[in-house]
Amino acid sequence: MRVELDDLGHRFPGAPPLFEHVSHVLEPGEVYSLTGPSGSGKSTLLAILAGWIRPASGTVRRIDVTDVGWVFQNPFGVPGRTAVDHVALAFLARGESVTAADEAARAALERFGLGSSADKPFRSLSGGEAQRLMLARGLAAEPDLLLVDEPTAQLDARTATDVNDALLAASSPTTIVVVATHDTRTRDACTRHIDLGLAASVRRAPLAERPESA
Ligand SMILES: Nc1ncnc2c1ncn2[C@@H]1O[C@H](COP(=O)(O)OP(=O)(O)OP(=O)(O)O)[C@@H](O)[C@H]1O
Numbered sequence: 001m002r003v004e005l006d007d008l009g010h011r012f013p014g015a016p017p018l019f020e021h022v023s024h025v026l027e028p029g030e031v032y033s034l035t036g037p038s039g040s041g042k043s044t045l046l047a048i049l050a051g052w053i054r055p056a057s058g059t060v061r062r063i064d065v066t067d068v069g070w071v072f073q074n075p076f077g078v079p080g081r082t083a084v085d086h087v088a089l090a091f092l093a094r095g096e097s098v099t100a101a102d103e104a105a106r107a108a109l110e111r112f113g114l115g116s117s118a119d120k121p122f123r124s125l126s127g128g129e130a131q132r133l134m135l136a137r138g139l140a141a142e143p144d145l146l147l148v149d150e151p152t153a154q155l156d157a158r159t160a161t162d163v164n165d166a167l168l169a170a171s172s173p174t175t176i177v178v179v180a181t182h183d184t185r186t187r188d189a190c191t192r193h194i195d196l197g198l199a200a201s202v203r204r205a206p207l208a209e210r211p212e213s214a
Contacts, residue, residue, distance in 0.1 A: 001064040001144055002027045003049060003176060008058035010044055018044060019196045020057070026145075026176045031167055033187040034180040036196030042180035045196065046147045049178060062145075065176070069143035073150040075130035077122035083109060083133050084118040090140035105140065112136040112166045128159030132166045139172055146170070148179040152186050164189040 002025055009020035018041030026032055026049075034042050047053040048060060050068045077086055084105045091101035109118050112132040117125060125133060131151055138146050151167075152160035160183060167189040170177050179190055187193060 001174075001176070003065055003145065004059075004061040004063065006059045006061070008045075008048070008055050008060065010041060010048065010053070010056045017056075022058070022194065022196070024194055026178065028144075028176050029171060029173050030192045031171050031177040031179060031190045032192045032194055033190035034178055034194050034196065035182070035187050038182070040196040042196060043149055046149055046178065046180055049145065050147060065144040067141070067143040067145070069138045069141050069146045071131075071134045071138045071146065071148040071151060073153040075125075075127070075134045077125075077130065077133065079123035080121050082119050082121055083114060083125060083129075086122065086133055087137050087140045090137055090142075093141070108136045108140045109133070111169045113162065126159065127155050128162045131155065131163050135163075135166055135170055139170060139175060139177075142172075142174055144175065146175050146177045148177065150181055151179065152181065152183045160185065 005022055005024045005026070008022040009017060011017040022045070034045060036042055044053060048055050051062070084102060087105035087108050088101040091104045092098070096104065106115065106118050109115055112135060114129060114132055114136065117129055122130065135148070135151070138148070152163050155163060164185050167179065167186065171191065179186060181187055
């Protein structure tokens, strides 16, 4: 399973190019950071990876990638349901028994440092706990590709650290994980890096300043 980006570029009609010449092979077991300044096209590239937007140039080949999961910057859950219920649902949906789903969900929560919060209702979780719960749930569903958009955008620095630490736990042999972020610490928590800012600065620099013409 993998996703191949070949000379990918995108622009919306009537607007200048967002990014160009992005080539990468994305594989399971890695957590890819997707960085770049605001407006450089990080969320757009996630949507292209998901197949929601057709790129203006280049190609995306999704090889054996069927299920795509998302984790958004605002954790969204059912206020009165427990943390463990949120994750168990992913296992129940795959046909596990209630007992097995509960056990698997508790193990997943442990992995994200949420073992002691398993029986707390979603509404009583802190912002960082809720975001780690979203990561645990996202991975529990075992998507082929998990797209994570700005997971620390709404968090203070200390809480963001907990989420960044959890990203290491998000590495999975069966899932390709891609994390769009502004946060350099989130970037550093990932195992591979794609920088749209670099692509943009090469594109925007006058010809004489471009590295390839130096
Ligand atoms: N459907 C669309 N039609 C036209 N323009 C769009 C569309 N979606 C996004 N844009 C524009 O494309 C640019 C890139 O947006 P995008 O959200 O991908 O950037 P980003 O790097 O994720 O930004 P941020 O870090 O601020 O979230 C922005 O200027 C945005 O307004």
